[in-house]
Amino acid sequence: MARDIPIGNGQILVAYDTDGLVRDIYYPHVGQENHVGGAVFRVGLWEDSAFEWLPNGWERSVQYLDDTLVTRVLWTHPGKALKMCFNDLVDFHDSLYLRRITVTNLSNRARRLRLFFGFDFSISGNDIGDTAALRLEAGGLLHYKNDRYFLINALLCGRHGFDQFATGNKRRQAFEGTWKDAEDGNLGGNAIAQGSVDSVAALHINVEPEGAEIAWLWISIGKDWNAVQGLNRTVIRRGPARFFQRTHDYWRLWSRKEPFSVEGLPDAVMRLYRRSLLIMRTQIDRNGAIVAANDSDNIQFNRDTYSYVWPRDGALVAHALDLAEYPETSRMFFRFCAGVVEREGYFLHKYTPAGMPASSWHPWVKDARGQLPIQEDETALVIWALWEHYRRFRDIEFISPLYRPLIKNGANFLMNYRDLKTGLPLASYDLWEERQEVLTFTVAAVYGGLMAAAHFVEAFGEHELAGDYRAGAATLREAAIRHLFLPETQCFARGAMFPPDGGAPVLDRTVDASACGVFAFGMLPADDSRVQSTLKHLHAKLWCRTEVGGLARYENDPYFRENTQVPGNPWFVTTLWYAQYLIASARRRADLIPALAILEWTAAHALPSGVLAEQLDPQSGRPLSVSPLTWSHAAFVTAVREYQQQADRLPL
Known part of the structure; x- marks a missing residue:
């Protein structure tokens, strides 16, 4: 319920x-x-x-x-x-x-x-x-x-x-x-x-x-x-x-702290925007922990909850709060991150709201060999979001104590956690927490994290190190294009596995909405032909052709899936990612109309209270899985603010 x-x-x-x-x-x-x-x-x-x-x-x-x-x-x-x-x-x-x-x-x-x-x-x-x-x-x-x-x-x-x-x-x-x-x-x-x-x-x-x-x-x-x-x-x-x-x-x-309205945005969208901010705030602890969701009914599904801090989710929520001009709240999260990050510069799978390592299904041992049970995108996105915060607010005294433990240590880990043969990151677990491989989303997030770190260390006068980080990011981008872009479909693969003996990579060709990451964190611009063809392919394969609509996570997604006639249940996050692409690629205001339709779709499928679940039943539109999902509300706030920024700068 x-x-x-x-x-x-x-x-x-x-x-x-x-x-x-x-x-x-x-x-x-x-x-x-x-x-x-x-x-x-x-x-x-x-x-x-x-x-x-x-x-x-x-x-x-x-x-x-x-x-x-x-x-x-x-x-x-x-x-x-x-x-x-x-x-x-x-x-x-x-x-x-x-x-x-x-x-x-x-x-x-x-x-x-x-x-x-x-x-x-x-x-x-x-x-x-x-x-x-x-x-x-x-x-x-x-x-x-x-x-x-x-x-x-x-x-x-x-x-x-x-x-x-x-x-x-x-x-x-x-x-x-x-x-x-x-x-x-x-x-x-x-x-x-x-x-x-x-x-x-x-x-x-x-x-x-x-x-x-x-x-x-x-x-x-x-x-x-x-x-x-x-x-x-x-x-x-x-x-x-x-x-x-x-x-x-x-x-x-x-x-109503920051007066905000956009010409052309319906009242329903603006009401959900303000409601999303308030609901996000209820899910944030006073110590800065941004909790993914708090719905105890989910215990019946897997004997655990979503009541944990995933650094990735938290980084994207903090970014939404910064776009909405609530830096005081996002600062609490970044301080929380500085308190839990490992000495080597990476984050574990997830944390309790009190800041302790949480339950996990990522093993420390695989095939009788030790490994880091991490999702590398989590480390990268905290650094990326922190730079976006600083670029907006220039709060140098806040950043200073985070510089070494969070920014430099994290960036050095990203630089070192790589396959020197391919130039790509080593395999880690995906953002959906289901598979371990070299993932397009992770590569894009690491690119964004390294570029953010380069900006930071340059601002702190470490120009040589900034050059190293930029070179690492450039190598990453070229390797992603070389190894993960599929010429036959003109779409980025979900990921790949690279045999340790140097043999041919095993490509994961599953169409996955997480490929939106290729433009979201700056690896490629939204108008790049490879981004455009990827997003076109995602929409064709993952849009639910029902009265409900919306974008599934990936082909044949089994999570809470009952209807095999659709690729998977529509998620608010993935659907709003597609809206962000439409916004970023718009060249005149008329191009924003399809994105506006998705914002209206989101408002129409919220509960009467304004709560957004994780996903929807593709036939009835009823909420599935946890509700509210903090990430869903953050994705909506982000899309609305990006819509406003584009509408202000684009010609009619």
């Missing part, structure tokens, strides 16, 4: 399902330690001796308030003449999750309602040794384990606390969960439970005919009792409305 709306502040991330119910809470790092793990925080309603768990027949709209990280989950039930709106947020500064509940009575009779809220925590990713308890001195329910504390409270009609509560056991022996206790409209009041536990609390809300009532619910989050109790007292003293308004205003200010 897709995560329709994420909210967060760089330390806390809360993600919701398509019904608008909480499914994930991460703390103290975005993407690390999920304290819900795909379980559900239920919402129930009791009236006139009848109980139901939502959504059960309720119509719902799951969106955001415009240009904010404040949700707008609207529940309506015409048969009940009742409407409820949940506006949730994570305070931009404090470790506080806050919900405003507006209940509107659409009938001409008074209503006596009971709203029930179920809290199904599995603290630190498991439900062993949790405690749920009522704390009278706080007026709320506390869930805790070790140094993770969650204090839940509410405010209604000037009175804080809950009207009913219960704690108990869940998913153990005969105990399905304490939430079952709510289904008769009354809670047992058990004050403490330990082990595998959950809790339920209720608010009794009286609503006048054709009137409305507002209630507040919040969770103070911290590492000990004093921290959560202190924050809880502050919310009670100041009032939750003040926290709500300040965070609402902060995100509107953040999303």
Whole structure:
């Protein structure tokens, strides 16, 4: 189930399902330690001796308030003449999750309602040794384990606390969960439970005919009792409305920090542009870790998640943020990279949000010989993105401490990790993490990384070294044209394997959208005939000929594939790469029309909340795999900014 709306502040991330119910809470790092793990925080309603768990027949709209990280989950039930709106947020500064509940009575009779809220925590990713308890001195329910504390409270009609509560056991022996206790409209009041536990609390809300009532619910989050109790007292003293308004205003200010509009771009595209920036921000930890995606449902697919930092994804996200004039955020990522890069100058496969090596399927040993289990494009693209950042902002004092560990060490690794016979990089794993060979995308990324490093060292006065890097990049480009360009199809191969005995290379002729890299990082210009023929070939072979459309990753891509009549499922990233080519190769504004169509296509296939998944079902257009994918939003922001730059410089 897709995560329709994420909210967060760089330390806390809360993600919701398509019904608008909480499914994930991460703390103290975005993407690390999920304290819900795909379980559900239920919402129930009791009236006139009848109980139901939502959504059960309720119509719902799951969106955001415009240009904010404040949700707008609207529940309506015409048969009940009742409407409820949940506006949730994570305070931009404090470790506080806050919900405003507006209940509107659409009938001409008074209503006596009971709203029930179920809290199904599995603290630190498991439900062993949790405690749920009522704390009278706080007026709320506390869930805790070790140094993770969650204090839940509410405010209604000037009175804080809950009207009913219960704690108990869940998913153990005969105990399905304490939430079952709510289904008769009354809670047992058990004050403490330990082990595998959950809790339920209720608010009794009286609503006048054709009137409305507002209630507040919040969770103070911290590492000990004093921290959560202190924050809880502050919310009670100041009032939750003040926290709500300040965070609402902060995100509107953040999303509109740089006035940006493009003549000819539809409102839907501009709305998705601003929404993409906000969603990208929810996936970035305060320490600079840019997490690929946070969707715990993916655990069911492979018993792992996307909640890691891939330096490649992060570099491309940071580049998008720089294009959008958010250098403060991208700087955090580059500092993160400087802290995790290996002494030899390369990056490992991926990292945890806290900056430790993450799980991997790339082996250190192959055919009884040691090897580096790396994706070399990750090292190259961090250097490339860092130069693009510096070229734009000229923040020399920021760059200075990164110069040796990140730029020079990384570039020296790229220079040395090469086959001296071919001039190409040694084999490494591809950006799709499925094969190990000499890849066109990796070659193009390494070219971009070496040229970026040449610019850097020249700026720092090391002219001879700059010449070496440029010569290495030139050799790389000529070798790519000589070994990887296929004259018979006029298209760059996906990659090749070069036998160690010097025999003929084994070319990987699979048509792969990653060949877009040949122009994306400067190895060849977009108007080069070989680039043009490659992109024409990619479009012919990989475009999904369905009503959905979009560009697949490569021929016969099996990942989440069900329809064998298409080359693979359409991905937002690959489709937007093709838009970037159309933008880069345009010579007058009319040439931008096909690229604009792809931007509109992207907006049309986003979820109603504005979330972009990794890929789409080619028949129904429903999201597949993780959602949101940070890279998808970054690719959209990048394409929009490049569209704007071209539109400004091109003649009519």
